[in-house]
Amino acid sequence: MNIIRSNQLDYYGLHKRIFRLSWFLLVLIVAIVWFTSRTYIEERTFLLQDISKAEDTMSHISFALESARHGSREVVGNPSFEHNEHLNTLQRHFNWWESFKAEQHPYQFALNTSIGDFLEVLHTKKSYDAIGSVDQEAYKNMRGLIEQYQKALEEERMHLNGILGWELSSIVHTFNVQMYMDLHQQMGQLSMTYSQYQQLPSEMSLISEQQAKETLRELFSNPEADVHLSEHLSEAHHVDSRGFLQFDVDIAGNDYSGEMNAYTGEVPHFRAHGESTSGEVISKTKAGQIMKDFLNKNGEHRFEYEVTYLGMNHNFTSNVDIKRYSYKVTPTYDGYPLHIAYQYNIDARTGEMVSKRVMESESRDHSIHQNMSIQPVTNPISKQQATEVFEQEYPDMPIEYEGMTYIPSLLSNQYELVYQFTLDHEKTYINAQTGDVDIPY
Structure with missing residues (x-):
């Protein structure tokens, strides 16, 4: 119990x-x-x-x-x-x-x-x-x-x-x-x-992913190259605010990275991840021919190209024995330069094109407007006339003449030929056809 x-x-x-x-x-x-x-x-x-x-x-x-x-x-x-x-x-x-x-x-x-x-x-x-x-x-x-x-x-x-x-x-x-x-x-x-x-x-239509890859394979002369795009091209929201996308190209022996205009297919920038550090250096003449052949193959055919040799390893320092032939390349039309210039670098031992970039100090844009027409100028005003127009507009102001160039016009949406002056460290333009000054470009 x-x-x-x-x-x-x-x-x-x-x-x-x-x-x-x-x-x-x-x-x-x-x-x-x-x-x-x-x-x-x-x-x-x-x-x-x-x-x-x-x-x-x-x-x-x-x-x-x-x-x-x-x-x-x-x-x-x-x-x-x-x-x-x-x-x-x-x-x-x-x-x-x-x-x-x-x-x-x-x-x-x-x-x-x-x-x-x-x-x-x-x-x-x-x-x-x-x-x-x-x-x-x-x-x-x-x-x-x-x-x-x-x-x-x-x-x-x-x-x-x-x-x-x-x-x-x-x-x-x-x-x-x-x-x-x-x-x-x-x-x-x-x-x-x-x-x-x-x-x-x-x-504006984006180039297809396949077109982008084929363009890069042709640029680097390797139809078997493994191309990786940072973004798929099937949707517009994968393109940055400038209309560019990033890419990587894997080629046996070297890899490249850079950016491409997703609308025109232009490649304003690329660089190789590896360069030679030993071996015989090719001649300057041979490097110049490589530069010429590259532009003939990959340049836009409505332009010609002014090539200036900048020397060995221009604006480049390294703690390894890398040697480059450096060139400044300026697109021209009817003998007048465009608003942009590029620096190309060739591996001085292998002859490979190892980099391309926009020369910011000599350019006012990040890309050529390939879809923009060019306004031909049949009878431009003279340099003297342009200078007089400028002096009348800005009396008693020191000016420096820079030359004539084609630049994209914001108002007409086409390339226009202008006289370029520097006024108080600022670039100012006079239209070579009309003589108009202070027009936005």
Whole structure:
């Protein structure tokens, strides 16, 4: 009897302890849920605040677009920088699903900063009364994207407005990350094509991935080369703000990396990862012939090329015994240089072309505009006439004559021949056909 009573007491004691433990676990779970819910509500509240800030900056972008369109004032700064600051803080308050969706999208959760270039080009063309059908369509498309963006932000704010009252619809609502990233992509693509080429995205087609690879294999004279593109070319959002993509070419014995214009296929920059350090040096004459053959094969045929020997290892120092023949190459048209110059380097032992780069100090752009026509000049004004025009425009100002060159015109969207002067360390141009000065290029 005593044994039975003892067992009953043990059972009731165990049951009581389990009951207490259950209550403790329940209280702990409730506390965790309460704390997690409160933290989540706070994050949603911060998200709501950042959406309101994003609305404000998008209104600034809208105002800047209208100002540029009407030429009412200079476009100061780049409004996308401020907007991206708010977008960066907004991302910090995403829930796990929103963060996952952002990571899955191939584009960035930010506006491309080339929107500032878009506004500047539009303002300049309006200021010089050079607005055409492409400019009007670009403005219309950007206006539509901005309005769509503003409407989307307003809807997000309305959905989240009940978060402070713990309304279920606000709590379970998720930010439409993919839609915003799609808008960023479209706005960035429009900004890039219009500011760089004064064209619409629909008018510019990306070269295919296969075309890009074949172009690189031909450039490096190796049909079996293993080519890796940093981004797939099937979607425009893989191209940077300048319209370029990165590449790597693996060739037996050497590897190359560089960048390619995703619209024209031009390769303004590449370099070899390895160069010879021993062996006999080929002659300067042979290296010059290699340079000539390379340009004949890979250069744009509407241009000729002025080649200047720069010496051995020009602007290059190394702690290993690398030797290069260096050349400056300037594209020319009708005997006049273009606005850009390149430095090529040839391995002085193997004769391989090991690098190409834009010479920044002698160039005003990062690429040749291959799709841009050239305005021929049949009867240009003389150097004396150009100088007189310049002196009348800027009396008592010291000037330095630099020469004549073809540069891309922002207003006509074609190459135009100009006289180039330096005024107070700034380059200034006089149109060789019309004698106009202070025209934007």
